[in-house]
Each structure stands twice: as structure tokens, then as C-alpha cells.
Amino acid sequence: xxxxxxxxxxxxxxxxxxxxxxxxxxxxxxxxxxxxxxxxxxxxxxxxxxxxxxxxxxxxxxxxxxxxxxxxxxxxxxxxxxxxxxxxxxxxxxxxxxxxxxxxxxxxxxxxxxxxxxxxxxxxxxxxxxxxxxxxxxxxxxxxxxxxxxxxxxxxxxxxxxxxxxxxxxxxxx
Amino acid sequence: xxxxxxxxxxxxxxxxxxxxxxxxxxxxxxxxxxxxxxxxxxxxxxxxxxxxxxxxxxxxxxxxxxxxxxxxxxxxxxxxxxxxxxxxxxxxxxxxxxxxxxxxxxxxxxxxxxxxxxxxxxxxxxxxxxxxxxxx
Numbered sequence: 633x634x635x636x637x638x639x640x641x642x643x644x645x646x647x648x649x650x651x652x653x654x655x656x657x658x659x660x661x662x663x664x665x666x667x668x669x670x671x672x673x674x675x676x677x678x679x680x681x682x683x684x685x686x687x688x689x690x691x692x693x694x695x696x697x698x699x700x701x702x703x704x705x706x707x708x709x710x711x712x713x714x715x716x717x718x719x720x721x722x723x724x725x726x727x728x729x730x731x732x733x734x735x736x737x738x739x740x741x742x743x744x745x746x747x748x749x750x751x752x753x754x755x756x757x758x759x760x761x762x763x764x765x766x767x768x769x770x771x772x773x774x775x776x777x778x779x780x781x782x783x784x785x786x787x788x789x790x791x792x793x794x795x796x797x798x799x800x801x802x803x804x805x806x
Numbered sequence: 807x808x809x810x811x812x813x814x815x816x817x818x819x820x821x822x823x824x825x826x827x828x829x830x831x832x833x834x835x836x837x838x839x840x841x842x843x844x845x846x847x848x849x850x851x852x853x854x855x856x857x858x859x860x861x862x863x864x865x866x867x868x869x870x871x872x873x874x875x876x877x878x879x880x881x882x883x884x885x886x887x888x889x890x891x892x893x894x895x896x897x898x899x900x901x902x903x904x905x906x907x908x909x910x911x912x913x914x915x916x917x918x919x920x921x922x923x924x925x926x927x928x929x930x931x932x933x934x935x936x937x938x939x940x941x942x
Contacts, residue, residue, distance in 0.1 A: 684832040684833050684834045684835075685832055686830055686831050686832040686834075686835045686851070687827065687828075687829055687830045688829050688831075689826060689828065689829040689843070689845060690826060691826050691829070691843045692829040692843040692845070692847065693841070694839060694841050695840040696837055696838045696839010696840060696855055697837065697838045697839060698835070698836070698837050699835070699836040699837070700832065700834045700835040700836065701834040702832055702833075702835075704835070708843070712839055
């Protein structure tokens with residue numbers, strides 16, 4: 633056996649758990665021993681929200697492209713395009729760029745465009761730009777300057793749409 | 807320690823910073839560009855570009871490519887690029903490629919590191935307003 637063999641396997645599995653919650657206070661308060669032993673419940677996670685949820689807090693400014701297959705909550709500033717399953721733009725948020733998503737909920741400012749299946753403009757929303765949607769809610773008080781254009785997926789096709797181009801076929805006369 | 811606690815990024819010792827919830831970029835999150843915050847940032851997804859933060863955590867599963875300027879950095883995921891931070895902690899799950907400019911450094915057993923980790927005095931970080939150009 634080599635001296636240099638890594639001993640990963642032998643390390644305490646708890647060590648990995650400890651690193652999974654970085655920056656958490658290392659020790660519990662001194663009062664802890666007085667408490668009765670609790671059943672093994674997972675320690676309160678640093679971010680109580682669901683696993684994939686992304687939060688861009690007020691202090692964060694992002695310049696560039698964002699992409700997520702899960703939900704994104706924006707309270708800060710984004711200069712660039714956003715693509716996500718669900719996008720929530722908070723009351724103090726500012727977005728410059730296009731927001732693509734299944735569901736887009738806006739309470740803050742957007743300068744650009746929204747392309748989403750379901751769009752909700754809250755009271756405090758400030759939307760400067762076009763909205764392409766299948767389903768839109770605009771609350772009273774919302775500011776909107778732009779075109780709202782319904783668009784249904786090409787695959788589904790519109791109910792009132794004409795059938796696909798059918799080339800003329802001369803009928804053979806016998 | 808008191809000296810280390812002092813922020814070196816130019817900003818007033820803001821009172822609401824403590825109240826500010828940390829930003830979190832989830833596992834499915836991909837960013838290309840510049841991220842700037844004077845608060846805390848947790849990265850679980852992929853980032854390509856620059857990150858300016860006060861405290862930065864690269865969680866297990868995170869992948870960051872680019873430059874980081876922060877006061878405290880903790881790395882549990884993969885990183886490729888340069889770090890300029892006063893306090894750096896590298897967890898055992900980390901994989902770091904590049905250069906880590908630091909004042910205090912902790913590296914856990916098992917961490918994979920490929921690169922240099924130069925020590926710098928505090929005033930190097932205090933005078934650091936922006937990430938220096940990479941020497942090619």
C-alpha cells in the first residue's frame with residue numbers, strides 16, 4: 633500500500649455535512665447542554681427556501697446573462713437577459729433586458745421585454761417595453777408602456793389561425 | 807483580528823448589511839457576467855465571470871470560472887481563476903485551479919489545489935479597488 637493513498641473513504645461522513653453549511657456558527661450556545669437531547673433533525677439550513685431557488689438580494693448587481701431551470705427571485709439589479717422557469721421581480725428590483733420564463737411576476741422595474749406564458753404585473757410594477765404572453769394579469773396601478781402581444785406556441789397553433797399552406801393539386805381527370 | 811474584520815472594499819460600515827439576506831444562486835443557475843454585491847453571496851450553480859462580494863461561499867457542486875474579489879471566501883466546490891481575498895477557506899471538497907491571493911488561509915485535508923497561493927499584506931487588499939489585469 634502506498635504512503636500516498638488518499639484516505640477519503642475513512643473520513644467522518646459528518647465532515648461533509650459540516651462543510652455543506654459553510655459560515656454557519658460553529659458551536660451551539662452554552663445553554664445547549666441543558667436541553668433534552670433532540671431527535672436527529674436536520675440543522676436549520678442556511679437558506680430555508682427550496683433547493684434550486686435562486687435569490688438575488690437587494691445588494692447584488694449582476695451584469696450579464698442569467699439562466700436557470702428553476703425559480704429565480706430578483707430583488708437586486710440585473711443588466712442583461714434572464715431565462716428561468718419562474719421569475720419574480722421584487723418591488724425594489726431593476727431589470728434591464730429581456731425576461732423569458734414560464735411565469736413572470738413583476739413588482740419592480742423592467743426596461744426591456746417580457747416573454748412568458750403567464751405574466752403578472754403587480755400594483756407597483758413599472759414595465760417599459762413589450763410583453764409577449766399567453767396569459768396576462770395587470771393589477772390596477774401598474775405602469776406599462778409598451779405593446780402587449782399574445783402569442784401562442786407554433787406547435788399548438790391558434791384556434792382562429794388558417795390551416796397550414798396547402799399546395800394546389802390538380803385533380804387528375806380521366 | 808480587529809484589523810482583519812475591517813472591510814477593505816470601499817464602503818461605509820453599513821448598518822443594514824447585517825439585515826440584508828444573503829443572495830443565493832441555486833444549483834440550476836448559470837450566469838455569465840459580473841456579479842457585484844457588498845453583502846453575502848452563496849453560489850451553488852455555475853458562474854463565468856467576475857465576482858465582487860463581501861463574503862462569498864462556493865458551495866459543494868458550484869463551479870466558478872473567473873476572478874473573485876472579496877473579503878471572505880469559502881470554497882467547497884470547483885474554482886478556476888484568481889481569488890483576491892483577505893480570508894480564504896478551502897474545504898476538503900474543493901477543487902481549485904489558479905491563484906489565490908490571501909492574507910489568511912485555511913486549507914482542509916483532501917482539497918485539490920493546482921496553482922499558487924501567494925500571501926499578501928493587509929494593505930495590498932486595502933488598496934485593491936478592482937481586480938488587477940491578468941499577467942499573461
